[in-house]
Amino acid sequence: MTTPGENIKRYRKAFGLSQHELARRSGLAQPNISAVENGRHYPQFETIRKLAIAFGLPMSALIDEAPTGPPPPPKTPRTDEDGASFDKRFGSTGPVEAEELREELASEVTELERFVKGLRAGGVGDETFTLRRARARLESAKTRLFAVQLRQGDLDQSAGREVRPKAAVAEYIPGAKDTEELLRMLRGEERGAKTG
Numbered sequence: 001m002t003t004p005g006e007n008i009k010r011y012r013k014a015f016g017l018s019q020h021e022l023a024r025r026s027g028l029a030q031p032n033i034s035a036v037e038n039g040r041h042y043p044q045f046e047t048i049r050k051l052a053i054a055f056g057l058p059m060s061a062l063i064d065e066a067p068t069g070p071p072p073p074p075k076t077p078r079t080d081e082d083g084a085s086f087d088k089r090f091g092s093t094g095p096v097e098a099e100e101l102r103e104e105l106a107s108e109v110t111e112l113e114r115f116v117k118g119l120r121a122g123g124v125g126d127e128t129f130t131l132r133r134a135r136a137r138l139e140s141a142k143t144r145l146f147a148v149q150l151r152q153g154d155l156d157q158s159a160g161r162e163v164r165p166k167a168a169v170a171e172y173i174p175g176a177k178d179t180e181e182l183l184r185m186l187r188g189e190e191r192g193a194k195t196g
Helices: 004-014 019-026 030-037 045-055 083-091 095-121 129-158 176-195
Strands: none
Touching (some): 004 045, 004 095, 030 045, 129 176
């Protein structure tokens, strides 16, 4: 059975944190973290709560049995939407629709960040296909979110003026085409891996 101390140590290493950095983020003393990780002390509820917040994980991740594998990928319909369809949606947004799209993408960025952290905590290596694809999806979500935020600014400024908001993500962020191409390539690798 996995102890909370072992889980804390595993997550700390997966997130690339030293005990000192985790202490700073959690507000706990580094010697206390060391004692818990090494099994000299069993953590109290408040300690688990503070560490879970510092990791951005639920408390259960620190006290339950270690996961048997990587977490399932989150559902991210706006991130996974193909570029042409997303640009069509993006280009037709007014102020209200742009705000709704921004909220959806912000939520997807948060979910994808948790997923990437969960993969690392689950022992998925940096160069694995799964982690590369997850990072590419996260980059795409961030790019689209940033473009929507820029469009919102243009929509706000265009009221009563001749400022015309751009109609595609790549018009706001030229590197977005590279991200879309990487995602297409990774999706192709995935299909090839399933059929091959």
